[in-house]
Amino acid sequence: MLRIAVPNKGSLSGPAAEMLHEAGYQQRRESKELRIVDPVNEVEFFYLRPRDIAIYVASGQLDIGLTGRDLLIDSGADAEEILALGFARSTFRYACKPGTIGGLADLVGKTVATSYEGIVAAHLADHGIDASVVHLDGAVETAIQLGVAQVIADVVETGTSLRNAGLEVVAEPIMQSEAVVIRRTGADADDPKVQQFLRRLQGVLVARTYVMMDYDCRVEQLEKAVALTPGLESPTVSPLHNEGWVAVRAMVPAKEAQRIMDDLYDIGARAILTTAIHACRL
Numbered sequence: 001m002l003r004i005a006v007p008n009k010g011s012l013s014g015p016a017a018e019m020l021h022e023a024g025y026q027q028r029r030e031s032k033e034l035r036i037v038d039p040v041n042e043v044e045f046f047y048l049r050p051r052d053i054a055i056y057v058a059s060g061q062l063d064i065g066l067t068g069r070d071l072l073i074d075s076g077a078d079a080e081e082i083l084a085l086g087f088a089r090s091t092f093r094y095a096c097k098p099g100t101i102g103g104l105a106d107l108v109g110k111t112v113a114t115s116y117e118g119i120v121a122a123h124l125a126d127h128g129i130d131a132s133v134v135h136l137d138g139a140v141e142t143a144i145q146l147g148v149a150q151v152i153a154d155v156v157e158t159g160t161s162l163r164n165a166g167l168e169v170v171a172e173p174i175m176q177s178e179a180v181v182i183r184r185t186g187a188d189a190d191d192p193k194v195q196q197f198l199r200r201l202q203g204v205l206v207a208r209t210y211v212m213m214d215y216d217c218r219v220e221q222l223e224k225a226v227a228l229t230p231g232l233e234s235p236t237v238s239p240l241h242n243e244g245w246v247a248v249r250a251m252v253p254a255k256e257a258q259r260i261m262d263d264l265y266d267i268g269a270r271a272i273l274t275t276a277i278h279a280c281r282l
């Protein structure tokens with residue numbers, strides 16, 4: 001039975017459960033449940049604190065974990081990212097009161113408050129900056145106002161939290177994060193159960209980002225049309241009853257679907273349809 005760690009709280013928890021559900025796995029019904037077994041898929045899910053997931057996976061007791069890239073790196077645990085999941089996207093950045101810090105070099109001698117001490121200490125060391133780091137559990141934006149630090153390093157998505165605290169970002173982002181699947185560093189890459197799990201999640205990612213496009217076009221326009229809809233490998237082209245016409249079917253990125261439909265129409269394609277993909281194996 002595959003043993004998988006899933007975030008039990010916070011920004012990662014809802015979208016992670018949703019993705020697993022879309023991939024056909026049973027998920028917990030109550031937010032207090034700490035472990036469930038999905039007997040049909042032979043998977044056991046452990047609902048753990050997001051911060052602890054890399055540590056459990058590195059210990060070898062759990063095969064796979066879903067966590068944030070920033071949490072993985074911050075933990076320093078012996079685990080590695082094997083698939084990016086496209087949700088909980090954020091940057092990790094320094095911020096301060098406007099005008100107090102010009103750039104990275106000005107951090108020398110300052111105190112940086114953060115919940116991600118591992119990332120910040122490593123970043124400062126990499127840049128040869130001698131600054132103090134104070135660990136706080138959350139709501140670090142308040143640390144400057146209350147005099148605990150002159151700088152914070154925190155997750156920034158929309159920037160609303162920083163704006164509300166009267167702070168602004170400083171220097172380049174320390175890292176880009178998103179939800180990721182992790183496993184113990186060097187674990188068996190060919191384990192068929194792990195491979196099947198990854199294929200299912202990849203199927204969800206594809207179903208979320210692509211749509212199926214169908215249209216009819218004249219044979220003379222086929223090459224131009226196929227250039228607009230190359231598909232993942234190659235589009236399916238079928239003859240139509242009306243001579244000189246073909247039907248084409250290809251997957252296209254959902255975000256570009258409307259533009260592609262316009263371009264197809266302009267070169268003479270007709271009966272252009274898009275349909276959602278519910279699941280897939282590439």
Ligand SMILES: Nc1ncnc2c1ncn2[C@@H]1O[C@H](COP(=O)(O)OP(=O)(O)OP(=O)(O)O)[C@@H](O)[C@H]1O
Nearest residue numbers: 009010011012050068070088089090138155157177
């Ligand atoms: N506003 C946000 N937008 C996108 N991702 C976020 C946001 N806040 C946190 N994350 C991501 O969520 C993960 C942190 O999860 P965690 O549950 O520890 O924090 P949280 O979502 O802030 O919840 P909590 O309220 O318990 O602090 C990290 O990978 C982080 O990058």
Ligand SMILES: O=P(O)(O)OC[C@H]1O[C@H](OP(=O)(O)OP(=O)(O)O)[C@H](O)[C@@H]1O
Nearest residue numbers: 138139140155156157158159160161162
């Ligand atoms: O750029 P934004 O869109 O505002 O998002 C970023 C904020 O979201 C998270 O905070 P959360 O609300 O989870 O509180 P926390 O600081 O206690 O973790 C994170 O720690 C930032 O403060």
Ligand SMILES: [Mg+2]
Nearest residue numbers: 010011138139
């Ligand atoms: Mg938080």
